Ligand SMILES: *[C@@H]1O[C@H](CO)[C@@H](O)[C@H](O)[C@H]1NC(C)=O
Ligand SMILES: *[C@@H]1O[C@H](CO)[C@@H](O)[C@H](O)[C@H]1NC(C)=O
Ligand SMILES: *[C@@H]1O[C@H](CO)[C@@H](O)[C@H](O)[C@H]1NC(C)=O
Ligand SMILES: *[C@@H]1O[C@H](CO)[C@@H](O)[C@H](O)[C@H]1NC(C)=O
Ligand SMILES: *[C@@H]1O[C@H](CO)[C@@H](O)[C@H](O)[C@H]1NC(C)=O
């Protein structure tokens with residue numbers, strides 16, 4: 001039996017943040033894990049809230065592969081031919097964890113590390129927006145030892161190999177989720193995915209993270225591509241899964257830090273119009289696009305962060321009426337998205353302040369969630385969010401969040 005403390009790398013931000021953390025299920029000793037697993041709650045609530053373009057979304061994230069390499073993988077190509085390939089899709093920074101944080105929270109709050117980070121409970125995520133509309137959600141993290149586990153990592157108990165890692169689990173990074181036992185109960189493993197599939201109790205929004213072998217992190221894009229095809233192919237004809245469902249297969253980041261952070265994105269599923277199968281979409285998208293698309297599809301409130309301005313996937317926008325924007329060539333020439341701007345979770349924060357959501361933003365009738373307004377209205381913290389797709393990066397930091 002092995003714990004995973006060797007992977008732990010403390011940082012100043014970690015220590016500060018941990019004081020406000022929800023740490024009920026963080027123990028990684030084998031005995032602690034076994035005891036917690038015996039009593040931890042698992043929930044699989046369902047709902048059927050109609051969306052404008054799709055009724056369900058499954059988001060699958062793979063690891064660290066450059067666009068060109070992922071495009072060449074035969075199994076990912078096979079999947080891409082079943083749907084729409086995004087040819088201008090970007091990660092928001094390096095390394096992994098801030099990208100996963102961004103995928104549901106609309107920012108990475110300066111994070112430039114894979115540390116044991118806890119994002120303050122006053123920061124909301126897409127989960128708050130979904131719950132407001134009664135839309136069921138769940139995460140499926142391969143080899144997470146039990147539902148709601150908050151620990152830093154869980155290694156394969158026979159081989160000691162990297163297996164489940166917290167840094168690839170977006171919901172668990174936010175205290176807003178982990179202070180809530182009902183939410184922890186929906187942060188499940190892939191065994192529970194199979195069970196929910198069998199029981200016909202899959203939620204309408206799901207985030208799926210394969211383990212460190214399956215997602216290519218410790219292996220290669222060949223392994224990640226084969227795993228993904230093996231997982232997705234049987235679902236393509238499964239009526240319990242394909243119920244006007246959109247599947248997004250993408251990567252957290254490109255692997256060459258010195259280059260722009262472009263990544264493969266594939267949209268498929270029975271929600272995708274037949275005439276768009278085996279096509280490409282070259283609009284600009286990034287991790288915030290999947291939040292914007294979900295907001296537009298179900299007419300949700302917004303987070304008032306980078307989610308607001310992000311492009312909604314083109315085919316979905318045809319149903320929601322959202323206008324897509326082009327990234328200007330001059331801005332693209334100086335944005336790399338290969339390093340984080342400053343903020344609370346930077347390993348050497350110069351300005352460790354949570355930016356306030358921009359409470360005035362409105363996009364196609366979608367306003368910032370009332371509860372978020374209530375939390376942040378009186379805050380004197382600065383905001384940097386604008387209604388734009390040209391979001392900041394390290395070389396073009398928000399005012400006060402630069403390094404100099
Ligand atoms: C998955 O989670 C369930 C529920 O907590 C747990 O009983 C089961 O052992 C876990 N499976 C694996 C493979 O860790
Ligand atoms: C990850 O999951 C795959 C099955 O999807 C399994 O073959 C592999 O051994 C797991 N990795 C570890 C480190 O346990
Ligand atoms: C779901 O499936 C599992 C395993 O097949 C079973 O034990 C459980 O009772 C089922 N739950 C529901 C709500 O049907
Ligand atoms: C992945 O692609 C290769 C080459 O086409 C093929 O041999 C293999 O069976 C595929 N894997 C899966 C899981 O379908
Ligand atoms: C990001 O990319 C730019 C342009 O290639 C490069 O100058 C810079 O060093 C890169 N940053 C990192 C952290 O690799």
Ligand SMILES: *[C@@H]1O[C@H](CO)[C@@H](O)[C@H](O)[C@H]1NC(C)=O
Pocket residue numbers: 066067068069254255256259260261262263
């Ligand atoms: C990483 O993404 C950039 C585009 O932003 C691309 O030019 C580069 O080729 C990618 N890396 C590789 C090796 O594919």
Ligand SMILES: *[C@@H]1O[C@H](CO)[C@@H](O)[C@H](O)[C@H]1NC(C)=O
Pocket residue numbers: 081082278
């Ligand atoms: C997808 O399109 C390409 C070229 O446009 C074609 O070669 C390929 O056979 C198509 N794949 C499918 C599954 O239709």
Ligand SMILES: *[C@@H]1O[C@H](CO)[C@@H](O)[C@H](O)[C@H]1NC(C)=O
Pocket residue numbers: 020120122123353354375376377379381
């Ligand atoms: C949210 O929490 C952070 C960290 O505790 C704090 O700095 C910030 O002022 C809080 N914001 C609000 C609106 O409470």
